[in-house]
Amino acid sequence: MAAIPLTQLGGRAFNHSPSTDSEAEYDRLRDLARAEAAKRNSCFDRSHQAYERGDRAEAKELSNEGKRHAAKMDEYNQQASEYIFRANNAPGRVPEDAIDLHGQFVQEAKDILERRIRYAQEHGQAHLHVIVGKGNHSANHVRKLKPCVEQVCRDLGLQYATEDNAGRIYINLQGGEAVPPPHQPPTHDYPSGEQQQHHEGRPPRPHHHHRPPQQEEEQPDEIERLVSKFVRKLGDCCVVM
Numbered sequence: 001m002a003a004i005p006l007t008q009l010g011g012r013a014f015n016h017s018p019s020t021d022s023e024a025e026y027d028r029l030r031d032l033a034r035a036e037a038a039k040r041n042s043c044f045d046r047s048h049q050a051y052e053r054g055d056r057a058e059a060k061e062l063s064n065e066g067k068r069h070a071a072k073m074d075e076y077n078q079q080a081s082e083y084i085f086r087a088n089n090a091p092g093r094v095p096e097d098a099i100d101l102h103g104q105f106v107q108e109a110k111d112i113l114e115r116r117i118r119y120a121q122e123h124g125q126a127h128l129h130v131i132v133g134k135g136n137h138s139a140n141h142v143r144k145l146k147p148c149v150e151q152v153c154r155d156l157g158l159q160y161a162t163e164d165n166a167g168r169i170y171i172n173l174q175g176g177e178a179v180p181p182p183h184q185p186p187t188h189d190y191p192s193g194e195q196q197q198h199h200e201g202r203p204p205r206p207h208h209h210h211r212p213p214q215q216e217e218e219q220p221d222e223i224e225r226l227v228s229k230f231v232r233k234l235g236d237c238c239v240v241m
Contacts, residue, residue: 029080
């Protein structure tokens, strides 16, 4: 079986200046997942070879061993996803109407965003700011997180717009045109001391997808509980497909 690359998304994994211990723990978990992925791939390759030479028993044993390594890979990646989500979305670190997806893999980001949108709609939230980063630290500067968020919006029939800060996406949760408020507070999308970069004179780029309006305002005290709810329910798909 060919290796599936474990590609990190967005820019830095953290949206703030983390402690050395915090950064090391995140990296440790991702490295453990990568090691399990390599063992999984080795087992599957050897299983295929054993099957080709007619040793069905060894092929089955190696296949089962590969599945065990795959399960461990998923476990470590889920731990890393939960760890970085808690760090970047702790109460007071991002506004109540925002979610930060730095450090997530594609499927992780998709699962988290879909849950956050459903929660926001159930509680009558009018919009959501999604912090995705500018891809400055991604491999070859290719952005993977922003297209993922845009696809989720299209799948759910929601309108969205890239904000003046190109590392954020504004999602209208009530239908109608996605027009971000004119003055946004600073985000944690940049390291400490670094200012936001704006595209002067460029209006937000709305994308039109309709969604029925919601009625109620979101309760601020639900956000802290949401963080804990997300990290308990994150999916186990943590690789780029």
